[in-house]
Amino acid sequence: MPSDLPLQFERPGWLVLLALLVPVVLIARRHWSAVSPEKAWLSLAFRALVVTLLAISLAQPTLVKRGEGLSLVVIADRSQSIPLPLRQESEEFLRRLPETKKPDDRLGTIVVGRQAEILARPERNSIVPGLSHPGETDATDLAGGVRQALSLLPTDTARRLLLVSDGNENVGNLLEEASAAAAAGIPIDVLPLTYEHPNEIVFEGIRAPARSRVGQTADLRLFLRSQGPARGRVTLTMNGEPIDLAPGESGEAVDIDLPAGPTVIPVPVSLDEGGAQRFEASFEPAAAVMDALPENNFASAVTFVSGGGRVLIVDPTGDESAMLAAALRQGGLAVDARPPSDLAGGPAFLNGYDAILLANVPRWSVDAEADRSLKAYVHDLGGGLAMLGGDASFGAGGWIDSEVAKALPVKMDPPATRQLVRGALAMIIHSCEIPQGNYWSMKIAEAAIEALSRLDLVGIIVFGMGGSQWHFPLQEAGDKSKALAAVKSMMVGDMPDFESAVGRAYEGLVPSSAGRKHVVIVSDGDPAPPSPQLVQQLIDAKITVSTVLVFGHGSPQDRANMQELARRTGGKFHNVTNPKQLPKIFTQEAAVVTRSLLAEGDFRPQVVAGLPGPVRGFSAVPAIRGYVVTVPREGLAQVAVTIPAKDAKDPLFAWWNHGIGRSFAFTSDATNRWGTAWTAWGDYRAFWEQAVRWLMRPASPQNLSVRTRVEGETAIVELEAVGEDANFLNFLRTSATVLAPDGTGRPLELQQVGPGRYRGEFAAAQTGSYLVNVSVPSTREGDATSSVQAAVGIPYAKEFRAVRDNATLLEQVAERTGGRVLRMDEVSLADAFDRTGLAIPRSPKRIWDLLAILAAAVFLIDVAVRRLAFDRDGARRLAAAALGQQAESGDATVEAWKKARGKAKAPVAAEIPEPAAGGPRLDVGAETRGDGPRTAARPASAPPPSDEPKTDGDEASPTSRLLKAKRRARGGEGGEGEPRDG
Numbered sequence: 016m017p018s019d020l021p022l023q024f025e026r027p028g029w030l031v032l033l034a035l036l037v038p039v040v041l042i043a044r045r046h047w048s049a050v051s052p053e054k055a056w057l058s059l060a061f062r063a064l065v066v067t068l069l070a071i072s073l074a075q076p077t078l079v080k081r082g083e084g085l086s087l088v089v090i091a092d093r094s095q096s097i098p099l100p101l102r103q104e105s106e107e108f109l110r111r112l113p114e115t116k117k118p119d120d121r122l123g124t125i126v127v128g129r130q131a132e133i134l135a136r137p138e139r140n141s142i143v144p145g146l147s148h149p150g151e152t153d154a155t156d157l158a159g160g161v162r163q164a165l166s167l168l169p170t171d172t173a174r175r176l177l178l179v180s181d182g183n184e185n186v187g188n189l190l191e192e193a194s195a196a197a198a199a200g201i202p203i204d205v206l207p208l209t210y211e212h213p214n215e216i217v218f219e220g221i222r223a224p225a226r227s228r229v230g231q232t233a234d235l236r237l238f239l240r241s242q243g244p245a246r247g248r249v250t251l252t253m254n255g256e257p258i259d260l261a262p263g264e265s266g267e268a269v270d271i272d273l274p275a276g277p278t279v280i281p282v283p284v285s286l287d288e289g290g291a292q293r294f295e296a297s298f299e300p301a302a303a304v305m306d307a308l309p310e311n312n313f314a315s316a317v318t319f320v321s322g323g324g325r326v327l328i329v330d331p332t333g334d335e336s337a338m339l340a341a342a343l344r345q346g347g348l349a350v351d352a353r354p355p356s357d358l359a360g361g362p363a364f365l366n367g368y369d370a371i372l373l374a375n376v377p378r379w380s381v382d383a384e385a386d387r388s389l390k391a392y393v394h395d396l397g398g399g400l401a402m403l404g405g406d407a408s409f410g411a412g413g414w415i416d417s418e419v420a421k422a423l424p425v426k427m428d429p430p431a432t433r434q435l436v437r438g439a440l441a442m443i444i445h446s447c448e449i450p451q452g453n454y455w456s457m458k459i460a461e462a463a464i465e466a467l468s469r470l471d472l473v474g475i476i477v478f479g480m481g482g483s484q485w486h487f488p489l490q491e492a493g494d495k496s497k498a499l500a501a502v503k504s505m506m507v508g509d510m511p512d513f514e515s516a517v518g519r520a521y522e523g524l525v526p527s528s529a530g531r532k533h534v535v536i537v538s539d540g541d542p543a544p545p546s547p548q549l550v551q552q553l554i555d556a557k558i559t560v561s562t563v564l565v566f567g568h569g570s571p572q573d574r575a576n577m578q579e580l581a582r583r584t585g586g587k588f589h590n591v592t593n594p595k596q597l598p599k600i601f602t603q604e605a606a607v608v609t610r611s612l613l614a615e616g617d618f619r620p621q622v623v624a625g626l627p628g629p630v631r632g633f634s635a636v637p638a639i640r641g642y643v644v645t646v647p648r649e650g651l652a653q654v655a656v657t658i659p660a661k662d663a664k665d666p667l668f669a670w671w672n673h674g675i676g677r678s679f680a681f682t683s684d685a686t687n688r689w690g691t692a693w694t695a696w697g698d699y700r701a702f703w704e705q706a707v708r709w710l711m712r713p714a715s716p717q718n719l720s721v722r723t724r725v726e727g728e729t730a731i732v733e734l735e736a737v738g739e740d741a742n743f744l745n746f747l748r749t750s751a752t753v754l755a756p757d758g759t760g761r762p763l764e765l766q767q768v769g770p771g772r773y774r775g776e777f778a779a780a781q782t783g784s785y786l787v788n789v790s791v792p793s794t795r796e797g798d799a800t801s802s803v804q805a806a807v808g809i810p811y812a813k814e815f816r817a818v819r820d821n822a823t824l825l826e827q828v829a830e831r832t833g834g835r836v837l838r839m840d841e842v843s844l845a846d847a848f849d850r851t852g853l854a855i856p857r858s859p860k861r862i863w864d865l866l867a868i869l870a871a872a873v874f875l876i877d878v879a880v881r882r883l884a885f886d887r888d889g890a891r892r893l894a895a896a897a898l899g900q901q902a903e904s905g906d907a908t909v910e911a912w913k914k915a916r917g918k919a920k921a922p923v924a925a926e927i928p929e930p931a932a933g934g935p936r937l938d939v940g941a942e943t944r945g946d947g948p949r950t951a952a953r954p955a956s957a958p959p960p961s962d963e964p965k966t967d968g969d970e971a972s973p974t975s976r977l978l979k980a981k982r983r984a985r986g987g988e989g990g991e992g993e994p995r996d997g
Contacts (some may be wrong), residue, residue: 084119158187291367375405394674745769756783
């Protein structure tokens, strides 16, 4: 049983050294008479203290502090599976918790959704804030909440956790974290939020074949489950087009009666087109009382249909690709022309095509997920990607440092040796009253920086304690690491006006050597506009200003001010109501100042002879009138057609293999803007048909079949491989990749589980479609590969599958940790801070090192006391000097010397006898020594002694005599170097 003493020793045996105090005292007594009593006692005290401190330090003392108070951390489940009225009721209950705590108690709060977020750390004056979760609430990570709470609890108080939840976790393992809490002796009290939906209909999914062929019929199966008898309508679409489920009746939907339990609805569907076919089904109840959660009333699935090659041309206007699309269709290819917004369909949409062409598509027309998906489509899914030039493509369109740029065989940022006009961008970022305002400030700054070239200038101005200042001074972007690091440390303040910030931008941009100077202001509009004089200075310096109004306060004047500033300086005005639009806007604004990468004139491309690849067989190509400047990428990139320039050969057509896919770049355009000679060329169709067919993904082998299914939070992929002789293919070296709905890829390991059968699993927590690409050797030697794709659809979060609470799990947690099951009443409110059964913690702190340092310091003081003498006269002189009396003291000292010399002369002269007749006359000089004066004779003819001190080694000077007398007084009778009398 631990002791309650505040001071404890780990090695108390060393305390025996305290016995050394006895010899210390005896030794000190032997030398007692050699010094003054005060110095003797003081020295003895310091020596005894040194011995005591060293003995206690060697015993390793520990100072034990007993904890006070109770620390309670509330873990509140804010996931969407809990009915809204129950979430509100629990929030009101928790708000009253601070009323029952004692002064020494501490209270902290954590909210749980897909992640755990800290709202308040355990503090004495903490309250329970509004329980809104800042992140996603379509999942429940109770284990993460407990893990976070355990890390917050202090060690100097009693500790409890209070878990408020319905118990429906779908991320992590709560019982494992409860075991960790139990091992630490921390009980977890639970407050179950109990409910049950008596009438609930869940669309559990669509079973569709992973792959099929054009002309086949797919047998779809729709799975629904109902808590009780219900009635409603089922709707099914394929690629957004409704499928008639009730032939002969009005409308495409079908009315069905659902019994209690599962229901399966078979639907045959004819597959007449190749590519990815997306099926979506929904259920609409006849009455709202039959269904509690509308979020789980739909399902989706994807089937990949093998057929002729399919090509997607992404065209913002439709004019960029009209001639090219017509030529490819004449060559027998199936071509779809879609706007950039359709890329939001994600990897499943992209994977329905064998090749994708971006025709003068600017970066700001697609979001970050589409950017990642396009790269993964090539690298991980084996698709083909091409980028065609134009005035808004490649680096001129903001694609520098994008994910798509990494998949292309050219680099969009030419080196400094290419003398191209560069730009300068100054960003003024003002605090906006939107959720996660600082987060969006960082995102828009990052988007702008990434769109710039290395030689462009960039700077950031924010408002802080010192007013509007350069957070990142205007300078070359370089590798952008410094600029991006500055963005992460940026704290945005609420500036009162734009005068100072715009003035700073003006002062930084005017002396720069940039050819295009641009300012972008992002604000909610309430700062006062800059003065007319400053605006005129911007106009005279040809500095354009674009303004971005984010969630304005509704004041027409604020909006008018920002519009007028942009209009007068030649910039653009953007009114933003969705913060997700901000990165696109800043990418577009950054492209305004990107180095002038457009080259226009009359250019004669040259074909590299004998080079294999997509343009093999063409020895010459027509002239062009413009292109976007790029440079070849190092490595395996091949430049098939070049453009002779002044100091380099720029790529016109380059290609390479990227991952398991292919890509090429054509830096001019396929229209009459720069390619009038191309569109009139007789081989126009043959050139592009050959290039695009080389780009397309090979057809999937018919001997491979993939099936997918979902069990709980786990997706299961099964591959079956059969050889040409109908025998199973065993021991294949497969390579598989999973592409998540957000475009991120990860490897998937497939293990053989039977003859010709391979299986892999991965966690499927996100909502959307997961794409799986499986590559296998085409030959037994493994020198070529074939790939097959499949999709796994997660139509809605598992959060919405729950039809009642899981209070049983919460009770297990309380039982495992020694906690309690509370209810939302006044008794439970008071019991939240109950200390019954809790161990009062003690905080030990080792102090031996501090004592050892203290002993060393005391030892030095002891040495000083015994060895050093205190000079009272010197101390008095120092005190006088400190009081400004140094001059007076000096005069008094000289006067004292004179008086002392006079007194010494008088008596000594009286004792000197008269010299004999004719003998020499003697004079007397007094010299002081320790036992009194003595005389020194000199001839009478010698000059009398001067009153002034002699400094040239004259031993008879008064000053020398006084100094010698002082040395003899300190050294005792007969000082060193002085003869004794007699």
